[in-house]
Amino acid sequence: MTVPLSWYLIFATALFSIGFFGVLARRNAIAVLMGVELMLNAVNVNLVAFWRYLTPTDLSGQIFVVFVFAVAAAEAAVGLALMISIYRTRKSINVDELNELKL
Amino acid sequence: MVGQVLFILVAAITLLMALGAVVAKNLFHAALFLVGVFFGIAVLFILLDAEFLGVAQIVIYIGAIATLIVFAIMLSKNVMGKEAGAYNRNWYAAMAGAVFLFLLLAWLLLKAPFQMVSADVPADAITQIGQGLVGTYVVPFEVASVLLLVALVGAIMLARER
Amino acid sequence: MDLRSIGEAFIAWLQGLGIPQGWVLLINWLLGTLIILGFALTLALVLIWLERKLAGRIQDRLGPNRVGPFGLLQPIADALKLLTKEDITPADADRITYNLAPIIAVFHILMMFAVIPFADRVVGANINVGVLYLMAFGALGTMAMLMAGWASRNKYALLGGFRVVAQLFSYEIPIAMVMMIPVLLVGSMNLNEIARGQGSLFGLGWFVWVMPAAFLLYLVAALAEGERAPFDLLEAESEIVAGYNIEYSAMKFAWFYLAFFLNTWILSAVAATLFLGGWQGPFVDRIPALGVVYFFGKTFFMFFLFAWIRATFPRLRIDQMMAFCWKVLVPMSLALLLGAAILVKLGQQLAWPFAVTGGLLFVMNVVVLLVTLSLLGRYTRTLHQQQNKRLFTPELPRL
Numbered sequence: 100m101t102v103p104l105s106w107y108l109i110f111a112t113a114l115f116s117i118g119f120f121g122v123l124a125r126r127n128a129i130a131v132l133m134g135v136e137l138m139l140n141a142v143n144v145n146l147v148a149f150w151r152y153l154t155p156t157d158l159s160g161q162i163f164v165v166f167v168f169a170v171a172a173a174e175a176a177v178g179l180a181l182m183i184s185i186y187r188t189r190k191s192i193n194v195d196e197l198n199e200l201k202l
Numbered sequence: 203m204v205g206q207v208l209f210i211l212v213a214a215i216t217l218l219m220a221l222g223a224v225v226a227k228n229l230f231h232a233a234l235f236l237v238g239v240f241f242g243i244a245v246l247f248i249l250l251d252a253e254f255l256g257v258a259q260i261v262i263y264i265g266a267i268a269t270l271i272v273f274a275i276m277l278s279k280n281v282m283g284k285e286a287g288a289y290n291r292n293w294y295a296a297m298a299g300a301v302f303l304f305l306l307l308a309w310l311l312l313k314a315p316f317q318m319v320s321a322d323v324p325a326d327a328i329t330q331i332g333q334g335l336v337g338t339y340v341v342p343f344e345v346a347s348v349l350l351l352v353a354l355v356g357a358i359m360l361a362r363e364r
Numbered sequence: 365m366d367l368r369s370i371g372e373a374f375i376a377w378l379q380g381l382g383i384p385q386g387w388v389l390l391i392n393w394l395l396g397t398l399i400i401l402g403f404a405l406t407l408a409l410v411l412i413w414l415e416r417k418l419a420g421r422i423q424d425r426l427g428p429n430r431v432g433p434f435g436l437l438q439p440i441a442d443a444l445k446l447l448t449k450e451d452i453t454p455a456d457a458d459r460i461t462y463n464l465a466p467i468i469a470v471f472h473i474l475m476m477f478a479v480i481p482f483a484d485r486v487v488g489a490n491i492n493v494g495v496l497y498l499m500a501f502g503a504l505g506t507m508a509m510l511m512a513g514w515a516s517r518n519k520y521a522l523l524g525g526f527r528v529v530a531q532l533f534s535y536e537i538p539i540a541m542v543m544m545i546p547v548l549l550v551g552s553m554n555l556n557e558i559a560r561g562q563g564s565l566f567g568l569g570w571f572v573w574v575m576p577a578a579f580l581l582y583l584v585a586a587l588a589e590g591e592r593a594p595f596d597l598l599e600a601e602s603e604i605v606a607g608y609n610i611e612y613s614a615m616k617f618a619w620f621y622l623a624f625f626l627n628t629w630i631l632s633a634v635a636a637t638l639f640l641g642g643w644q645g646p647f648v649d650r651i652p653a654l655g656v657v658y659f660f661g662k663t664f665f666m667f668f669l670f671a672w673i674r675a676t677f678p679r680l681r682i683d684q685m686m687a688f689c690w691k692v693l694v695p696m697s698l699a700l701l702l703g704a705a706i707l708v709k710l711g712q713q714l715a716w717p718f719a720v721t722g723g724l725l726f727v728m729n730v731v732v733l734l735v736t737l738s739l740l741g742r743y744t745r746t747l748h749q750q751q752n753k754r755l756f757t758p759e760l761p762r763l
Contacts, residue, residue, distance in 0.1 A: 101205040102249070104318065108311045110213045110246075114220055114239075116304035121224035123296030124289045129229060129274055133236050136267060137220055140243050143259075151250045155321045158330045162339055164255050165331070168262045169346040173353035175267045179274040180357035186278045187363070195290045204386075230514055234461065237507060257496045265503025265536070272510055273529050276522070328492055328553065 107148035115141035128185070128192040132178050139171045209249060216242030229275045237268045251323045254331060400477045400488055404626060409439040411625040414664075415671045422675040449614035457611065458515040465512035466612065466619035472504035473626045480633050481556040483643045483655030494555035495547050498634060499540055502589065505627070506532045512620070513608035524607030527597055527682070534686060535588035535595075538693040541701050542582045546571050546638045548704050549725075559642025564718050570641040574722045577729040577736075578700050579639045583669070585693060586631040588685070591624065592670055594677040597685060632666035633659075640666070696736050703728040 114137055121134025143164050150160025182192050189197065219242060222235035240263040247256035289296075324330060335343045378388045413428065413436060420427025428435030453462055478488035479497050491497060506528055513525020547553050549571060550561035562569045572579045588595035599607035609620045636642060640662040643655030680688070704725060711721035 101203060102209045104316060105312060106209060106213070107246075107250075109308055110217070112304055112307045112311060113217055115307070116300040117217070117220045117224055119303055120296050120300035123299065124293035125224070126290045127229060129271060129278065130224075130232060133223055133232060133271060136236065136263075136271075137223065137239065140239065140263070143255075144243060144246060147247055147250050147252050147255060149316075151252070151323075152318055153316060155251075155319060155323050158324075158327060158334055159339075161252055161255055161327070161331055162334045164252075165258070165335065166339075166342060166346055168258060169350055172262055172266060173349050175270055176353045176357040177360070179270050180360035182274055183277055184360045192278055230458075230461070234511070253491060253493050254496070257493045257500045260500035261496060261503055264507060265500065269503075269506055269510065269529060269533065272507075272514075273526075276514065276526065 104148060104152040107144060107152075111141045111144040111148070114138075114144065126193045126195055128182050128194050128197075129179070131194060132175065132182075135178075136171065136175065139167060139174075143167055205249070209246075212242055212245050212249070216246070230272065233268060233272045233275055236271065237264055240264050240268060252327075254328050396488055401474065404474055404477050405622075407629060408622050408625050409443070411629055411667065412439040412442070412621075414667070415625070415674075418668065418671040419675040422672060443618065446614055446618040451614040451616065452611075454517060454611050456517040458517070461511050461515035462611075463616070465508050465515060466616045466623075468508035468511065469505060469623040470619050470626075472501045472508065473623050473630060475501045475504075476630050479555055480630070481559050481637060481642055482659055484560070484648070484652050485556060486643075486656070487556055490554065490556055493553050495543050495553045495558075495638075498555075498630075499536070499543065503536065505623070508623075509608045512612070516608070516611035518611050520605045521608050521610045524599065524610065528608060530682075531588060531591075531595065531597060531685065534689040535585045535693070538581060538689065538697040539585035539589055541694075541697040542578050542585065543634075543638060545575055545578045545701060545704050548701070548708055549574070555637050555642070559637050559644060562641040563644050569718065569722070570639065570644070572639040574725050575639070575700070575704065575729050576726070577696070577733040578704075579635075580733070581693060581697055581700070582635060582639065585689075586635065587670065587673060588689070590628045590631050590670065592628060593674040594680045595685060596674075596679060597682050628670055629663065629667060632670060633663045635666045636662035692736060692740065696732060699732050700729065703732065 118134045118137030118139075118141060121137060122131050123134075125131050125134065146160050146164050146167070150158070154160060185197065186192050191197075216239055219235045219238035223232045223239060226232040226235060240259060244256045244259040244263075247253075247259055375388060375392055378391060379385070383391070416438070417427040417435065419425075428438035431437040431441045453459060476498055479491060479494045481487045481490075509528040509532075510525050513521045513523075513528065516522075546558050546561075550558045552558065552561070562571060587593075591599065599609070609617060612620060636659060641658075642662075643659045645654060645658035648655050648658065707721060707724050707728060710716070711724075
């Protein structure tokens with residue numbers, strides 16, 4: 100265990116911020132979804148790092164990551180299906196053009 | 203020492219890939235960068251002695267989610283072409299927000315006191331994960347499986363051509 | 365003679381030379397990697413010759429017979445030919461992705477060689493998550509083909525890429541569930557442990573006897589995962605010319621070709637390990653080196669089966685292929701996994717000996733297989749009736 104915990108945390112924070120930027124700044128909805136995946140991955144890195152450094156004998160940390168995997172898979176499937184369906188009707192998946200609900 | 207060098211190498215490559223995934227104009231390239239990020243994180247999991255999660259990360263994220271994303275990119279418009287503009291009008295605000303978030307979180311994390319426990323991972327870690335999933339955490343496990351089923355049905359219903 | 369002891373003797377010899385511990389480990393790893401790489405690449409040459417010769421014999425031809433005795437040097441001649449050909453990157457192609465795809469296609473297969481147990485404890489990396497590892501790197505192949513299909517900027521290549529996702533994605537589900545059955549029976553994902561767990565009852569402990577339906581299912585799904593006939597729709601010449609690798613020439617095409625044969629061999633090796641007892645065989649506990657012989661015998665037997673099927677069967681239609689996966693293989697694999705889980709748990713709770721659990725598992729398999737086959741039979745009969753139904757029945761003129 101030569102790598103300090105803080106390195107992992109900083110790495111995860113950087114990854115989370117990059118994903119956050121992607122979610123807010125990209126126009127294409129699929130790119131937004133990619134940003135969300137980056138953020139979820141950053142959370143996973145944090146969970147595993149905390150498990151390894153704080154409670155290595157209790158595997159609840161790893162089990163939580165498995166649940167995050169399941170949620171991420173469900174989110175990707177529904178999100179992408181939604182985008183394909185929107186693309187069929189609107190011929191565009193740029194989030195700033197989908198403004199039907201705007202006043 | 204070797205561990206530190208390895209970590210810095212993997213972490214730097216992964217972060218560069220993540221930047222690429224967010225910056226790349228071509229969506230397919232962004233997706234490939236994303237695959238690189240997932241792979242890097244799998245390596246980090248293995249460095250953290252979580253082999254099961256590392257391999258599961260490759261199966262789920264690269265094998266399923268990244269492939270789905272690539273497939274969706276191919277199904278949406280001009281498969282080969284570049285996007286007109288990758289960012290929306292508020293991208294500089296997003297950038298400022300992301301930098302602020304990073305600095306805030308990093309500051310908080312570095313200040314927080316953590317009680318480190320240095321112990322080895324139990325040898326039967328995978329068995330313990332399996333038993334945890336059908337023992338202590340059986341209710342969340344069942345809920346997760348119902349969620350996956352609902353997502354499956356929902357995705358089919360949404361993407362179906364009527 | 366134990367193969368493991370050679371490795372240990374080698375490490376001891378290196379340490380004896382006064383090299384520090386870290387470097388000894390590094391040298392050992394590098395050497396192991398080189399051995400596996402060299403082995404895999406030599407193996408590919410043999411496999412290509414074997415498959416062509418077998419296909420030739422099965423189809424009443426001679427097969428390669430010009431270069432060297434029995435045409436043995438034909439693959440080397442082919443490799444030389446491919447090496448000297450012009451290496452083309454299409455002008456419109458996405459250069460980096462296009463050149464990366466063949467590398468990943470071979471890399472993911474070579475990674476899988478690391479966890480195959482050639483004999484007891486003779487494994488590149490004896491990791492605890494072996495079966496999951498195989499699935500992980502199997503899934504990486506889909507990505508390589510998608511990259512190749514997209515980057516070529518050719519509509520047939522792109523169509524091939526779409527087919528890759530449709531086919532490999534679908535068949536990954538039954539094959540993953542079937543690969544979980546040996547894991548369930550042994551209680552470990554370590555491939556060496558799974559091979560060791562099949563040693564009981566003088567060969568009757570092989571999971572192919574205990575779970576015959578699961579083995580058959582693996583065989584069918586592996587044909588699809590290995591892009592082999594009758595599931596070679598990814599490269600169906602008559603429909604999409606050559607599929608995702610249409611634009612590739614020279615060495616880059618050779619990489620895909622290599623990956624294809626090595627993939628088949630890996631699928632055979634996994635079948636041999638998970639269902640045919642791996643390195644198990646008579647006298648293997650006394651002479652561990654015999655395990656290598658048994659393992660290769662079983663693996664090449666599986667490879668022969670794959671080659672035989674490829675040389676014999678016509679190609680399926682794409683809707684048939686998808687329907688067969690989702691309507692037959694997936695429910696069947698679910699039933700098998702569920703049945704195996706219940707019986708194994710019952711066996712543990714009631715402390716049955718392995719023979720009883722195995723027998724019950726066998727009965728369960730036969731029942732699942734019979735139900736599947738009868739449903740399939742009924743379906744084909746109705747299909748025939750529909751096809752033979754006429755709009756009107758012509759009456760014979762009366763004389």
